[in-house]
Amino acid sequence: PKAPRSSGGGSTTLVETMMSTPNTTEYRRSIINRIDMAHWKSSTKIEALVEELSRHRQGNANIKSIVFSQFVNFLDLIQWRLNRAGFSVCRLDGRMTPQQRNAVIQTFMTHPEYTVFLVSLKAGGVALNLTEASNVYLADCWWNPSVEVQAMDRIHRMGQYRPIKVTRIIIENSIESRIIALQVKKQLLVSSTIGRDKKSLDHLSSQDMQFLFTS
Known part of the structure; x- marks a missing residue:
């Protein structure tokens, strides 16, 4: 009801x-x-x-x-x-x-x-x-x-x-799976690098784009 x-x-x-x-x-x-x-x-x-x-x-x-x-x-x-x-x-x-x-x-x-x-x-x-x-x-x-x-x-x-x-x-085996992997990659990169600017999380690099859309 x-x-x-x-x-x-x-x-x-x-x-x-x-x-x-x-x-x-x-x-x-x-x-x-x-x-x-x-x-x-x-x-x-x-x-x-x-x-x-x-x-x-x-x-x-x-x-x-x-x-x-x-x-x-x-x-x-x-x-x-x-x-x-x-x-x-x-x-x-x-x-x-x-x-x-x-x-x-x-x-x-x-x-x-x-x-x-x-x-x-x-x-x-x-x-x-x-x-x-x-x-x-x-x-x-x-x-x-x-x-x-x-x-x-x-x-x-x-x-x-x-x-x-x-x-x-999320839909498995889709671009969303790659986005999740990219999130983890960015978080690990920031947390493992002393003094790294967290603004690196706020933009997509050419490498990020290649990772998302290359099969």
């Missing part, structure tokens, strides 16, 4: 309206408005996420999770699928105004019926405190490990008293 909507969730209603009203720029740009959703087939990743979140919901209906992705279109598809699985979802991405951003964060933190927060990886990397969540899902890989770590730190803040579980959802 679909989770109940809070009568006080006006902030999330604002965001949902922004994404669902045809005369808004956000709606026109959304992949949901550009493909035939009646014939769209969900991906392995999205179904794995739905399965995980459903399992958590069966064990504890109030457990909260954050899903990070670097792709706004992917978040659109995840949101569409989760809504149809009965989840009440909050959403934060770079298209939102500061007022909308603050309102949706407050809704997620204070309304127990909203159990999933979809967050654009970079939009959610700073100035967030999401200690109500205890599960983090990384829906895709970012080659810079520090970006992912910064995002995960959003729930490792003062006031967090729950154990935290972080899950990567």
Whole structure:
């Protein structure tokens, strides 16, 4: 059954309206408005996420999770699928105004019926405190490990008293496997070299590109 909507969730209603009203720029740009959703087939990743979140919901209906992705279109598809699985979802991405951003964060933190927060990886990397969540899902890989770590730190803040579980959802034997290997390589390089500038994590060298795309 679909989770109940809070009568006080006006902030999330604002965001949902922004994404669902045809005369808004956000709606026109959304992949949901550009493909035939009646014939769209969900991906392995999205179904794995739905399965995980459903399992958590069966064990504890109030457990909260954050899903990070670097792709706004992917978040659109995840949101569409989760809504149809009965989840009440909050959403934060770079298209939102500061007022909308603050309102949706407050809704997620204070309304127990909203159990999933979809967050654009970079939009959610700073100035967030999401200690109500205890599960983090990384829906895709970012080659810079520090970006992912910064995002995960959003729930490792003062006031967090729950154990935290972080899950990567990756496709084996794909470029994502190479991205994970590159992350490890960069982290080891920084940690093993005394005085090395950590800014080396923040850019892709020609060697990195060759590693990612050479079979």
